[in-house]
Amino acid sequence: MKAPSSLDELIAALRCLPGVGPKSAQRMAYHLLQRDPSGAARLAAALTQALTRVRHCESCNNYCEEAVCGLCKSPRRDPSLLCVVEGPGDLLMMEQAQCYQGLYFVLMGALSPLDGIGPREIHLDRLIPRATDGVVREVILATNFTVEGEATAHYVGEALRARGLKVTRIARGLPVGGEIEHVDSGTLAQAVLERREA
Amino acid sequence: MKAPSSLDELIAALRCLPGVGPKSAQRMAYHLLQRDPSGAARLAAALTQALTRVRHCESCNNYCEEAVCGLCKSPRRDPSLLCVVEGPGDLLMMEQAQCYQGLYFVLMGALSPLDGIGPREIHLDRLIPRATDGVVREVILATNFTVEGEATAHYVGEALRARGLKVTRIARGLPVGGEIEHVDSGTLAQAVLERREA
Secondary structure, X not given: OOOOHHHHHHHHHHOOOOOOOHHHHHHHHHHHHHHOHHHHHHHHHXXXXXXXXXXXXXXXXXXXXXXXXXXXXXXXXXXEEEEEEOOHHHHHHHHHHOOOOEEEEEOOOXXXXXXXXXOOOOOHHHXXXXXXXXXXXXXXXXXXXXXXXXXXXXXXHHHHHOOOOEEEEOOOOOOOOOOHHHOXXXXXXXXXXXXXXX | OOOOHHHHHHHHHHOOOOOOOHHHHHHXXXXXXXXXXXXXXXXHXXXXXXHHHOEEOOOOOOEEOOOOOHHHHOOOOXXXXXXXXXXXXXXXXXXXXXXXXXXXXXXXXXXXXXXOEOOOOOOHHHHHHHHOXXXXXXXXXXXXXXXHHHHHHHHHHHHHHOOOOEEEEOOOOOOOOOOOOOOOHHHHHHHHHXXXXX
8 A cells, every 4th residue: 555645755855864775764754753743843944944054164165154164263273284174074073182273174075086076076176275375384184094085185185285285194003092913904004114213 | 163053953853863873963964965955955845744744544543645545445455354553664564465455553653661652652542443343353463573562462452352353463483485494493482382283
């Protein structure tokens, strides 16, 4: 027996969420209707509001609701340092680590030609003028150590070095508290290769 | 650095979905804003529409958009059989199995006193008049073989039997294609206990 069409449409619409397949979407729809209609109404309103209000910071490209975000406007940040990250979640992790006082640029992705994500999609056309504003002295590449993240770091690094900027990459190695016996061999090999004077 | 408040609210609202924790909610919000704003708009509209339009069938209690659903109105179903299931997903599975031509009653849950789900929450006050309409001759209990499902079947069965109805329970046993060597011992024990003449 067919489900009512509004329910079918809700199940289909829930599948736009990453990692949600047909079974999960069905379970979510039933849950919302049966157990949490006020949560569903809140979600509908939050989606609409976020779509209307959230935009990209003109300076760092992160999500914000003004032209320039609070972090970029803060006088307590060092404007001579620019850290390039793949996504907003990476920026949050950097801030939680409390190890960095400079500014950011959020690429909103990583190079992945097979998925149609090229230099334009990671906003290289905005990163280059941002990094060559005359104030930035060092660009720190903090993209992931995945194939896409490494390719992105290489590509972005080349483009910025060609313009005379100092470009660095965050270190790879054993995690803090990491034991040699239990680390994967790739990480261990890199840690040996990139060893430094003790 | 704080995320914009509309984004925070979207992340919080996404957590009303079952199985979605803080990390997934964050990933979903970023995905929707960055990669699928049209999907987000569609989801917002689908939620609102489902909340407005979807209601419960007056006869079987399943979700529908009219007073009585298409299945209950169908002249091709046998009104002397009433199958009691826990949720709409169970009804769909029964229909897919093409083994049943009677009508249904959807409890929208199973008894679970610890979670505050008692006889009222599974709509026993509607099931009893439905089952004792004079047309229904047999009620088939097709709740899950879980603790909650078994308790529900027992409770509902007692209530209906007390009103003079014939009540049956779907069979437990080895699955079709099941191998004795690989089945769990509880199922095997039940299959032996509930053996029938060959």
